[in-house]
Amino acid sequence: MSPVSRFLSLALLALVGCERGPAPGHAVVDFRHTREPVKTPVAAWKADGVSAEELKQRLEEMSPALRERYQTLEQKREYVEGVARFELLVQEAIARGLHDDPEVVASTKRALVSRLMRSQLDEARxxxxxxxxxxxxxxxxxxxxRPEQVRLSHVFLAAPKADAARGEAARVKAEKLLAEAKALPPKDFTAFGRLARAHSEEPRTQPLDGDLRYRSLEELGRDFGPEVAEAARGLVASGPGALSGVVRTEAGLHVLQLTGHQAALNLTxxxxxxxxxxxxxxxxxxxxxxxxxxxxxxRAGFSVDAATLSRVHVDVSTPMRPPSGPPPGTIPAPTPSAPPPSVSLERP
CATH class of the missing domain: 1.10.20 (Histone, subunit A)
Structure with a gap:
């Protein structure tokens, strides 16, 4: 093949390659500062530059306070020189092949994925x-x-009102337990729970350290008696940690501790x-x-070879090696949504 034919063949191949676009995983990026001819340049370099129109726009995008720094010719020169020197550094980095540096490529990938997310999710909301x-x-x-709700823990001693003897013995024990509860730190819910687990005779809540969970006052009255609901109402003003006296109901005696409170909600x-x-x-x-x-x-035909993957050994005992390059990118998640309105709970 003659030199002329070889040249024409190479030119044709280059043209076909351009028409087909870059190969997968490759891209042509225009790093020029201005992609259109600069009509009224205030600074110029190698077929690029900063126009008066761009400078005016950039300054108007600044806050009025920041614009005060660029009133004189020298101040504006300093700004334009900073822009130009940055672009010249970019061109020098490209000339040295740093655009293919793994760290630069990794940063570019992350920027591309971030821009894709904005395009996919924000601009097409x-x-x-x-x-x-x-x-x-x-x-x-x-x-x-929802109605107002309270969370209580209790020590319950079974003593029906009809059984006077049993009721008196239970009252003495309840007074003693109340004294022990008062000796505890006011918000040491765990300590009160241990007291309930050791002495409470209510089979549903004793395994839960006496915890009644959040209930409305109406539910408390229905499930444990109106006296418990009324006592709970009185504890709210004192806040979590407050203790009741010995509360007598038809079924027995309660020593109550307020552990949480949720105000009523009525949002339309x-x-x-x-x-x-x-x-x-x-x-x-x-x-x-x-x-x-x-x-x-x-579309990419992505698959995972589970058998091969399972054979990749992860040894947690070996020391950490120096990084061989930037870590691979990870998939960003869309910004989480705000939770519905709620009142923070004083007790977890």
């Missing part, structure tokens, strides 16, 4: 209808409308419309992200 918001509100009423749909809408939008974002990942895996 799925709408949330009023009907969807109302349906969520209706199906989660307990998050938005309008009160929480924006919050619910944001939550549903976030759920749609999360689903869209998962669908994108699944589609990419399917």
């Amino acid at each position: 799925p709408p949330v209808s009023d009907a969807e918001v109302a349906a969520w509100y209706d199906s989660h009423q307990e998050d938005y409308v 749909l309008e009160d929480v419309r924006e919050q619910i809408s944001n939550r549903l939008a976030q759920e749609k974002r999360t689903r869209a992200w998962a669908e994108l990942l699944a589609g990419l895996e399917q």
